[in-house]
Amino acid sequence: MLSQLAASLVDGLLIGFVYGIAAMGLTLIWGVVRIINLAHGAVIALAMFGVYYLVLWTGVNPYLALPLVAIGGLAAGYVIYVLAVRRVVNAPPLASLLATFAVNMILIGTATTVFTTSPYSITLELGGVDAGFVTIPATRIVATVVAIGVTVGLYLLLYRSGVGRQIRAVANNRDAAELMGIPSGRILALSFGIGTMLAAAAGGLIATFFPFTILSGEAYQLKSFVIVVLGGLGNPLGALAGGLILGSLEGLVPVFTSASWVPVIEFGLFVVILLVLPNGVFGGRE
């Protein structure tokens, strides 16, 4: 029993790192641009297919395809921002929610005609690592290492670079930042791009160990919402912590009851935390 618990916990924590970086993207976009990006799941799903086809066509290692897909995510985010988001940044929440949802419909609708909704998967045999009580698939370990690397990279970007200082200034007070000569439009576009880049990186990593369809993105987007609420906003480490909490819940709950109760607990917790700590955990500024 104890070893089973430990195994489930490790399993959950490892996947939690990957969930965490998808949620960090959402957190960053909310924190800086102040909109909820409902196209996040579509980017996650497209990144999965991006890795799949890069591997299929060029035969490269999936981990080499990952940076290319992430750069693609950055570019896609920039394009989405310019075409759909820029005009509604200052509008009431309904406008930006629907604008990003429209992008989601366009991406998913088009991708469904191309890829259909049948499942795909990437076969990657790296063996496993024996940790005594459990054998951990190496793909999970690599994904965790990459996720930690991405988190450190984001931290350094936000807190140790000039651009990062500008991003934090715009997140803090856009008007004041503009008065200080910060090109806020460019910073918003960049932040949106980095946010979708993180979604793409998470999607690419998930594709290396789980089968996926074009509709998988939605489930990961909903998980990202839960994580964002759990971990609070403003710092990437919060989202990572939220990811770890969600991951361990997903690992541990099925040990005690049927796995179909996991979403009930996840979304129940989501609503409760929004209610009990609406400012403290979620934003602190509303």
Add this chain to the structure above:
Amino acid sequence: MIRGAALEVARWLRNPGLWPPLILVAALGAIPAATGSATLREGIFLLLMYVALASSLNIFLGYTGYVSFGHIVFFGLGGYVGFYALTVLGWPLALAAIAGGVAAGLLALAIGASVLRLRGAYFALATLGINEAMRAFVSNFGPFGGPTGMSLDFSIYRSFGGPTEALWLAYFSMLALTIVAVLMSSAVKGSRFGLGLFSIREDEDAALVMGVRAPSAKTIALVLSAVIPGVIGVLFFFKNGNIEPPDAFKLQTSIEIIVMVMLGGFGTVLGPVVGAAGYERLRSFLLTSDPFKSLQLTIAGVVLLLIILFIPNGVIGWLRARVPRLRGTLQ
């Protein structure tokens, strides 16, 4: 008090804005009745359903400015409760429909008392979570049939005089519900209570200062906008013959209803009617014409994006702004 209420009702009936949506709904509803065609009846049933759902959502979303992303939860829960009453408890359809409406209203009351403290995007996210939590819960809930749901024993149609009669009954009930939804939407908009809601939409803090009881007003608006979707859920799944969690709590439909409200013009009575009818026609056209069939979702997305970016007030709002003389009739 009574005299005041009577005057208010008289004023409301004299309002020219009440008639265009009512006439539109009645005209649409009369088509299948006049022709007796089953195909038209099925098509118009769905169309009326979306008109009623969009008009109901508009009472909350359009008048208070709060975004309910998971409004379909009322439809789903009402449908499940009514279906349970019909099949397991053996209640008559009318009673089951009322049970569905009451269940949806009670859920709205609970949400109003707790979750409606949240504002803006926070509330929108919470409604999304409530819908997902409800879907996940019902999928695990034994009495409601868990993940496979419940189906109707077709002998139940015999008490209505056969399946055809049962379908016509469902159709006319839907027409009546749609008319009730439009009347309610117009009555709320014309009332003092409705003015309170609009002031919340413009600036909730200012409304509070001016003496609008925002918390209770928002809750009442949410309950009003939830009851009819609850009843519609019962009718829809009664006609459908079976109910499953993914059909009852479909996020896609929830958002499509918002699109309909936005397309027509949110905050207007006529807008959701026009938007729902227009969107539903567009979709059935796209679904049946070959080159667009597979790209239906993409095209709907492009239409939505263009509306949000360029005519955020919808068709009716745009017309009102362009042709001031029409403002009396297009409300």
